[in-house]
Amino acid sequence: MNELVTGDAVVLGLRPARLPSRACAVLIDLLLVWSLYVALSLLLLSAVSSLDLAAVAAVQVALFLLVPVGLPIAVETLSRGRSVGKLVFGLRVVREDGGPVRFRHALTRGAVGVVEILLTSGVVACVASLVSERGRRLGDVFAGTLVVRERVPSVRAEQAPPSPVWLEGRFAGLDLSAVPEGLWLAVRQYLMRAGQLDQAVSRGMAERLTADLAACTGAPPPADVPPPHYLAGVLAERQARDARRAFGPAGARAARGTAPLYVGAPATEAAPSAAPSPGERWTPPGGDATRGGHGAGARSAAARRPPVVDGSTSPGPSSGFVPPA
Incomplete structure (x- = not known):
């Protein structure tokens, strides 16, 4: 089953429908259309029974053109390719490029469908659909359309994949x-x-x-x-x-998508695998925060200490006052 690909090499999330689902959809549509046609025929014939035979025949021809032929064309045009049967089986008529059908497409499909579906009981349509690679009947070939499936699993692509x-x-x-x-x-x-x-x-x-x-x-x-x-x-x-x-x-x-570096750590050092919890002291790589440390963390901390003015080695910050000699 080939997917629909446009001329820009874009794969559409639609797949051509095959004969079984299309046949079942057509049977539902025909059942509804012919039921409506018979009901309207009985009403109109009882209303025009007093007319001559030519008038009755004209009413029957007009009713046939309006209901079995015109009604499917109107429904397919207004619903953008979805009839009742196609709605039940999740099908839709689209153009070959994936766009919605218009009146001229529906008119061509309906006119050819009178011959290949109504007059031949669907034999010509079935043979053409079996021969076609995409399951198209003669009406689809002349109109430049095809029937596709809408209820297929689609690939979600909301954002671009991450970089390696x-x-x-x-x-x-x-x-x-x-x-x-x-x-x-x-x-x-x-x-x-x-x-x-x-x-x-x-x-x-x-x-x-x-x-x-x-x-x-x-x-x-x-x-x-x-x-x-x-x-x-x-x-x-x-x-x-x-x-x-x-x-x-x-x-x-x-x-x-990388782990953040801690503030104060050298840019070339990697951050720890997990951030310290609130109240917990983080031990820099190569040093021990509880002992003062002798590694890179301790050396960087010592480098950030302010200079002691009075020459003492006190680690605390200087007040800037120099006692008299």
Whole structure:
């Protein structure tokens, strides 16, 4: 069962309907239409029974054109391709590009359907649907439409996938000021739908977007980074910069998805795996906070102490008063 793909290589969340579901939907529609046609025929024929045979025949022809032929066309046009039977089975008539049908599409399908469904009891429609790759009958072929399934599991792609961990900070030196917003939007949309595209189409789109992004940044992409990973890494770097401008360094680290560094810790040191709970003292790497420490944490704390003016070695802050000699 092939999915619908537009000319822009975008996979729609719709799949062509097959003969069993379409036949059941048509049977429901025909049952409702012919029931209404018979009821109206009995009412009108009893009302015009005093007329001659030519008038009665004209009323019957007009009623046939209005109910079995005109009513499905009107319903399909007003409901954008959904009749009662199609609504029950979760089907819809759409154009070949996935757009909604209009009156001319419904008129063509209805006119051809009189021959292939009503006059031949659906035999021609069944044969054409079995031969067609997408289950299209002759009315769909002439109208440029097809019947698709709406009740299929869809892939949620609300946000772009995160950048690989091994690319964190790899593109920190890129100049992203010349990249237009349209290209950022194209990169995001590609990353959101990369898993739904054909592999060859996805690879070609990734290479084109990578070339455009590299031309805007003025730096060629790394040879050891695949194009999809390059796009994800550069997009993550741009999000981190936006978060840094809006929320500071903590927002940039949150945008990258990494653990925040503690205030006062050297930039080259990694943060502990978990933040200390309220009231609990955190021990810096290489030192012991309870003993004063001899590691990097103690050395950094000693470096931050204010100088002692009187030459003593007291660790407390100086008051600035020098006693007389």
